[in-house]
Every structure is written in structure tokens, then in C-alpha cells.
Amino acid sequence: GLLRFMPEPARARLYHVFLSEDPERELLIFRYADMALRAGRDISENYADATVRRCQRLAQQLFREKHRMEAFVRFEKTQEELFHATIEPDFDVLPLIASHFTKRYADQRWLIFDKKRRYGLYYDLTRTDLVAFETDGRAPRRGEVSATVLDEREPLFKLLWQAYFDHVNIPERKNLKLHYRHIPRRYWKYLSEKQPRERRFEPIRNKRGPNQ
Template sequence: MSQLTPLHRPSSTAVGAVAPRPAAPELRNPPADYTYDGSFEGLLTVLFRVYDRRSAPNSIQPEDAVQGGLFAQAVAVATDDALATRTWEGLLRFMPEPARARLYHVFLSEDPERELLIFRYADMALRAGRDISENYADATVRRCQRLAQQLFREKHRMEAFVRFEKAQDGLFHATIEPDFDVLPLIASHFTKRYADQRWLIFDKRRHYGLYYDLTRTDVVTFEGSGATLRRGELSATVLDEREPLFKVLWQAYFDHVNIPERKNLKLHYRHIPRRYWKYLSEKQPRERRFEPINNKRGPNALGE
């Protein structure tokens, strides 16, 4: 387990003044292709090496997705946590903290061009010597802003639509498969909301999860005995025996508060898109047929 750190979860709320900065180094050497390990710290290390080598990137690709050219030899950049921290802190010398956090959000979006977008944004801010976050005339700024908005939309939906199942050992488990890598952004929400119970949220698409043990939230991966969790499934044999009843009660509640005469499917689909239905108990096939509650009394019941 590796504890979530401020570097993994940069703040997006505090606003800091941009400090004076030195002149931007000229990237006078021939452009190069860079590869890294796919982590955010690895990408920050690449940014440092770009200016250290004075060589702009033709491409920046994760090692496991390299598409090299016929003649070009990629520059493999090993992740250096000290250089990553230095680069991350150094970004505040030419952009405010919310703008810096946006670069991390672009990384979490997993956009195919995220690495070059982050480099271009940082390089433009470095050479401008001022905050460029509202320069929407620039395509890079607009693209970064749009990706950040899409990411936060997915974050809010995950916070609303995650449904937990209780295991026999008291662990509450939920499996998600979001479009973006939002686990680092939802960790704080679930840690505060479910501080009195152990829980695990597993990202089935990215094969890692968040685990809260009543004291802290950690990033976890599974090997060997965790094969079942790696597939994002919990066997019925490890679920709490009351879990099926909770599901039936939850479905019954939604059936009875539903008002058929006020059905608005267009509005419903907009607020709860179909791709999220797999997380919701109320959207699963009913194990018991719905029967309206007969709670209306006739005149004789009132002694009339």
C-alpha cells in the first residue's frame, strides 16, 4: 500500500500569487521522443529533462505504449521523485496553484495527447510570465479546461452513484469503471463520508483501488489471492448474508417513491446516464414483483 500524498492529490482550491521567475530556457537542440513509466511523477521528471537537455519533445509516451519512429531513438527517462517534486513546486513560479492543479487533472483524464498538452501549457505559461488559464483564445488552454471539466463531471457522478456491498468480514466493497481516472479525486469525499467503516473502492478498468482502514486511505493493488478483486467481482460466498435483503429493500423503496404520472425519461437519462446504471441497485432486475402498498382506509375504518 502507498499512502496518498499531496503530490498525488494536488490542491485545486487554494489561490497563490505567481512569484517572479527566471528567463525561460531556449530549447535550441533538435527535438526528441521521450518515454516514461506512465506515472505523474514520471511525467514531471520528463518535463525537467526537457529543459535540462534543451530539447523540445516530438512525443512523450508511456513505456508500455511506445510507438517509435523508423529511425528515431526515444529518450528513456527514469522517474526521479526528487526532480518530480522540484518540478511540481517550481511550476508555482509561473502559474497560480489552481492552474497547476489543472495540469494534474489533464493527466488523470487519460487523453491520448495529455503529455504534450501538459508540456505545451507549462511551456506557454513559462514563456508568458503570467497566468494563462483564462487565455481561451489558445487551443491548448481551451483543451485543458475542457478535459478538467469532463473529469470533474465524472468525479461528481462517481461520488453520487457508487454503491457498496458488505462482505462477511465487515468490509464495504464497490466496483467502478469510470471513463477517467478519478480515484485520487474521490478519496477525500469517501474518507470523510464513511469515516466509521472500512471500505474498498476498486477501479476495474485500471486495476487498482482505494482502501480505508478507519485511520487512513491508501492506494492498493492486488496480486495472487486478490485475483477475484482484480476482476472487479465479489463472490456471493463472501458477502454478508443480509446483503441480498438490503438490495431488495432498496429496490422496494425506489419503487414505492416513484410517481409514474410524473415520469420524464429525457430528464432521467440526463441526470443518470445509462452507463451508470450498472452501479445502481434500483436499476437491477427485480427479484420480487412490485406490489403497491395498500394503505388507503375506507370510511368504516374511521368509525364512520
């Protein structure tokens, strides 16, 4: 059968093509499987074929988005000790990032919500599950979580991180072209250091004169 001519990496690639949500993904998967059956061998390195090249390119784009989500997701802590993050990736990467966040944040409860696809990952200290949401169709944008839900220290944590980022930043060494290449603008909405500074949390200056 098909499993004989399609090793695990090739099967994983087709799964990644499906997660890419490309409009032609079903047709690409069918063509790839049909070619493998007809050839009677692994075709994953047959880059002379347009279908194989397209599948490889989609898989690469998906993994690029996966790695960026793993790097750029920022959590906000709620009063119930749940760490919450809202994302809006170009591809359906939640199934691929589950393992990373489960290992990295194994000591805390967290929820990553995909705003575009209306489902999320929930970790309860024992297991990670895919969870669906039934709402009125409106999803909270990052930064719109009610202040009554967030931990009261969350704004302070954000301010401290912004202050640290500003302190270590060296204007003379700024290279915006390189910066944009590593962190495209569409990912800035996930980063606390890229959000407007909240002046209401700035320390109060000493108004007394030096001789008072």
C-alpha cells in the same frame, strides 16, 4: 521558475489533465508549461489559445466524472465487515474521490476497486491508501462477488432499497428524457434500483381464503 507563473489552481488543472488519460495529455501539459514560462504570467484564462481550452475542457470532463462516481457508487457489505464497490469510470478519478468517501464513510472499512485500471482505494478506519491488485487479469463485475463473501443480509438490503424506490416512484410524473440526462445509462450498473428484481426474496403471499 514555473511556480511563479503558475498558481495552484493552474497546477491542479494540469494534474487533472494527466488523470484524464487523454492520448495527448503529456504534450498538452508540456505546451501549457512552455507557454506559461514564455509569457511570464498566469495563462489559465487565455481561452483564445487552443491548448488552454483543451486543458480546461478535459479538467471539466474529469470533474463531471468525479461527481458522478461520488453520487452513484454503491457498496456491498462482506462478512468481514468490509464495504466493497467496483467501478469502471471513463477517467482515473480515484485520487480525486478519496477525500469525499473518507469523510462520508469514516466509521466503516471500505474498498473501491477500479476495474479498468486495476487498483483501488482502501480505508481501514484510520487512513485511506491507494492499493494495487495482483490477479489473473480477471476482475469481478458488479454483482459477481461470491455469495460466500457477502454479508448474508446484503440481498435483503438490496431488496428493501428496490422496494422503497418502487414505492416512491410516481409513473404519472415519469420523465425519461430528464432522467437519462441526470443519470446516463452507463451509470445504471452501479445502482441497486436499476438491477433486476430478485423474485426469490419476495414475501410469501397468504394463500388462505378470507373465511379460513
